[in-house]
Amino acid sequence: MERTALPRRLTWQVATAVEIVTETPQTRSIALDLPHWSGHRPGQHVDVRLTAEDGYQAQRSYSIASAPEDDHVVLTVERLEDGEVSPYLVDELRTGDKLELRGPIGGYFIWVESLGGPLLLVAGGSGLVPFRSMWRHHRAVQGRVPMRLLCSARSLPLLIYRDELTQIRADGVEASVTLTREQPEGWRGYRGRIDQDLLAEVGWPPDERPLIYVCGPTAFVEATANALVALGHEPDRIRTERFGGTGT
Amino acid sequence: MDRLDGNAIAGTMFEVFGREMTTAVGTCAGCGRVGPLAEVAVYLLTPGVVARCPHCDKLLMVIVDRRGMACVELAGFASLQEPPAAPS
Numbered sequence: 351m352e353r354t355a356l357p358r359r360l361t362w363q364v365a366t367a368v369e370i371v372t373e374t375p376q377t378r379s380i381a382l383d384l385p386h387w388s389g390h391r392p393g394q395h396v397d398v399r400l401t402a403e404d405g406y407q408a409q410r411s412y413s414i415a416s417a418p419e420d421d422h423v424v425l426t427v428e429r430l431e432d433g434e435v436s437p438y439l440v441d442e443l444r445t446g447d448k449l450e451l452r453g454p455i456g457g458y459f460i461w462v463e464s465l466g467g468p469l470l471l472v473a474g475g476s477g478l479v480p481f482r483s484m485w486r487h488h489r490a491v492q493g494r495v496p497m498r499l500l501c502s503a504r505s506l507p508l509l510i511y512r513d514e515l516t517q518i519r520a521d522g523v524e525a526s527v528t529l530t531r532e533q534p535e536g537w538r539g540y541r542g543r544i545d546q547d548l549l550a551e552v553g554w555p556p557d558e559r560p561l562i563y564v565c566g567p568t569a570f571v572e573a574t575a576n577a578l579v580a581l582g583h584e585p586d587r588i589r590t591e592r593f594g595g596t597g598t
Numbered sequence: 599m600d601r602l603d604g605n606a607i608a609g610t611m612f613e614v615f616g617r618e619m620t621t622a623v624g625t626c627a628g629c630g631r632v633g634p635l636a637e638v639a640v641y642l643l644t645p646g647v648v649a650r651c652p653h654c655d656k657l658l659m660v661i662v663d664r665r666g667m668a669c670v671e672l673a674g675f676a677s678l679q680e681p682p683a684a685p686s
Contacts, residue, residue: 359616360609360613455612456636457608458608458620458634458635458636460685464685568600568601568602589636590637591605592606594600
């Protein structure tokens with residue numbers, strides 16, 4: 351029988367943690383086994399819901415860190431000290447534990463090859479998470495769109511995906527890192543916050559009409575988007591995603 | 599209270615509207631700003647969410663959960679267009 355396109359419903363399902371990787375002292379990546387998953391697009395997120403014994407529920411959104419082509423859906427979660435969900439995910443969750451989740455969600459902050467480029471991805475702290483999905487997808491489909499990445503972290507030990515950032519440079523992604531508070535001896539990357547000068551140096555000239563994605567804490571996203579517009583980039587070519595985290 | 603954006607309520611909006619809504623385009627009834635719902639200013643407040651215009655701060659949308667039923671107020675939009683087809 352021919353398949354009929356039915357509107358997709360967003361339903362909760364129970365995922366199982368199959369692998370947990372510590373990225374930094376505050377951040378872990380959790381690979382999940384999902385009973386129902388129709389695939390996602392790079393940049394999408396999921397909602398995670400925790401239910402306490404007394405029935406109290408807390409729900410948060412987490413970006414998907416894996417590419418659609420990867421074996422498992424991976425979430426990278428940063429612990430927020432006053433968080434209701436992230437301390438459990440970062441400190442308590444063990445391999446084999448179950449997690450209630452729905453998704454994939456979102457259609458705006460996504461990138462697929464057909465959207466073109468050139469691409470500039472700008473991340474503050476764990477704003478890097480959805481971009482990992484994008485660069486892994488780009489590699490999996492042997493994408494031809496030129497990709498540049500600029501990310502900001504407080505210090506090298508707090509930078510997530512350190513090894514993978516080195517690896518993607520070898521794959522042709524021009525990845526730059528700026529450390530805002532503390533730099534190790536001999537650091538050859540950038541120092542200080544992302545500003546207009548750094549965006550002009552690392553990004554594409556506005557007349558090449560790059561497609562730009564900015565993800566991070568609200569203040570970081572606002573400052574970066576304003577700097578990009580001041581440089582002459584078209585607001586319509588800048589996509590933003592803000593979250594309540596810390597760490598740029 | 600952290601100011602987020604429409605991406606943060608993509609799941610809630612999907613629940614209410616039955617489809618992906620962050621790419622739907624809304625027009626602010628206050629200042630006339632036109633843009634995707636992903637760009638509205640969002641505040642997560644128990645037991646619901648509040649969305650405001652990122653340009654003039656007009657109250658655009660309130661979604662409140664009352665005993666499992668979503669109550670939606672959209673009067674701050676002069677218009678709300680269906681999202682375009684998703685890129686593949």
